[in-house]
Amino acid sequence: MDSGFLAEQVDGASPMDDPFAELRLINPEALLADGLEAAYVGYTINQHHAVVAVYDYEKCVQVLISRDGMDYDDADEFLQFNTLGAYVGEHGPLFVRFVTRSRA
Numbered sequence: 001m002d003s004g005f006l007a008e009q010v011d012g013a014s015p016m017d018d019p020f021a022e023l024r025l026i027n028p029e030a031l032l033a034d035g036l037e038a039a040y041v042g043y044t045i046n047q048h049h050a051v052v053a054v055y056d057y058e059k060c061v062q063v064l065i066s067r068d069g070m071d072y073d074d075a076d077e078f079l080q081f082n083t084l085g086a087y088v089g090e091h092g093p094l095f096v097r098f099v100t101r102s103r104a
Helices: 021-025 057-068 072-084
Strands: 041-044 053-056 094-096
Touching: 021 041, 053 057, 053 072, 057 094, 072 094
Parallel strands: 053 094
Antiparallel strands: 041 053
């Protein structure tokens, strides 16, 4: 199903070239997590809050491990304190931890 935004162009780039293009069309004030682009998974959809960027928390940890040479605990602590602990306003990104379920 087409979201209606995929045919739009932003700054000369299609949303296929820029994973943030659709978000920028919907909410130009949305803030992005600098340096964590590889962990971007999409954006929120709702009627009562600003539409914001969403990042996979575990992928953020992996970015810090591979990019900055941190171990898991240091990367987790860094994100908890410096990223999750920083209030950047209503347009700031959200971070999700995906839950996997075993099949019964």
